[in-house]
Amino acid sequence: MCIGNAIVDVIAHADDAFLIEHGMTKGSMQLIDAPTATALYADMGAGLESSGGSASNTAAGIASFGGSVAFVGKVADDQLGEVFSHDIRAIGVQYSAPAAGADTLPTARCLILVTPDAERTLNTFLGISSLIGPSDVDLDLVRSAEVLYCEGYLWDTDDAKAAMRGAMEAAHAAGKKVAFTLSDSFCVDRHRGDFLELAEHHIDILFANESEICSLYETDDFDKAAAAVAGHCELACLTRSEKGSSIIAADGARHDVPAHPVEKVIDTTGAGDLFAAGFLYGFTSGRDVETCARLGGLAAAEVISHLGARPDQSLSELASAAGLV
């Protein structure tokens, strides 16, 4: 099961000058407040709205492979909340939106600018999504799942941290695995101490891209970062865009797996989320780590071939066609 921010994406094309004018760091995620969201939206081009959120994209991907998966994340009782709830259920994820209660914050949205190089730059207004707390997480559901997957993006408020720590404890107490994504290098910067402690003591399967794992260990050298993480987690799944992925086992064994071929990269939003989906689907269905990484690569390749952060095609069918399942 996956815990994360429940977000609707607003995707628009933009050029590099637009990012510079608005003080954005290309490829990163920044949190924005309501007035900034309003001002940025007014400046952006016409958008496409589609459901997003990191761990929820991963849940959607697992469901598209045919896996059984639940998602926990908070939406408001508004139109974007309805869109989010509909889409995640429509793809086959078990989702019971926690009641919004008397909160007046709207559903989270992420203003995504896709530059001509297909890179995405994220500006997230968290709204009600940030109000998740321990009472929103059904611990029986956590205990019943083979893997609990949490996103680093959610590591901001004390309530959200308590919700994730409580879920991790419940998962481990039930003999299940805990997976976690570092999410974003700025996110790692904000929470390095916590993330190191999580990696050393609480995470079984860690997901990170090159810049995130390098940020965690404060090095510019990927190989050093890969060596540093070995032994901390049972598996570290390190994604390297067109260079593929490196899976590091607890004993230090490293499996380098090539990227899945992509005809044309349109929008990299969701690449890491979908890699995690493919890997976890493979892991929970008993595949070897190389096959898991190939399933991750296949899912990432699908999602970067079109606008939007969730699969357009059935990942189950694509995996069959590729001879991976």
Next chain:
Amino acid sequence: MCIGNAIVDVIAHADDAFLIEHGMTKGSMQLIDAPTATALYADMGAGLESSGGSASNTAAGIASFGGSVAFVGKVADDQLGEVFSHDIRAIGVQYSAPAAGADTLPTARCLILVTPDAERTLNTFLGISSLIGPSDVDLDLVRSAEVLYCEGYLWDTDDAKAAMRGAMEAAHAAGKKVAFTLSDSFCVDRHRGDFLELAEHHIDILFANESEICSLYETDDFDKAAAAVAGHCELACLTRSEKGSSIIAADGARHDVPAHPVEKVIDTTGAGDLFAAGFLYGFTSGRDVETCARLGGLAAAEVISHLGARPDQSLSELASAAGLV
């Protein structure tokens, strides 16, 4: 300037069996009420939301060509209304959303099912959009525009009809042209008497596809329908999908213009709307009718090459590249 329903589209893939199960006629538009919209949405797959509406797509297309254009249509003070207002302004259309007042209906949405043959089937919940009336139309703006363009889809309530009839009178009194689209063959069925009277006495430039013009004159023979409309309007612009378009002048002269080549048809939503955009952009910038029809074909070709009913690429740049402007 364009008057029409202000709609946010929800686009999902579906197979033919889904349309049959839900009693839909492929390729048509049906109006649905709120409970039907809720039930259908629950059955549909995950969606992409993007701004739509027939005349508003046409306005967006004209703006994308670099034309000056305003749109009149009604949204609610809700999130989908914000999406609609943002997108139409972002593409360069002048849009002052009429105040929603004390109305409690939500912004209109159209549940669009795209089948594997790229045909679209529309299910529209009109919401507040249907509450447009004469007071929502700024007649000074109508008088200042070279062409007034109205959609047949809006021909449902007495208030909307009065709004369009008043605008047509104002346009003609100011020496301007009135354009109109028949919108949909079922729409023509509902309003044949009115549409015939409009074609004979109030419309200068008529837009229709093959089935709509055949429905208007109750014939199965396109050539007969084309002959029947000659003399009624200054120009009848008849679109025929991959067969291109036939432009019929008042004196009966017929210009058959081939379709613009399309690599792969993905989603036909917006094809007619964008044909009208290209044609009207050409017309208001003084091009001959064949060039106008080619501009229409170019815009239609762009919009059917991707999901969504509005241009993804600059039509102005495409028209330059094609040597049409």
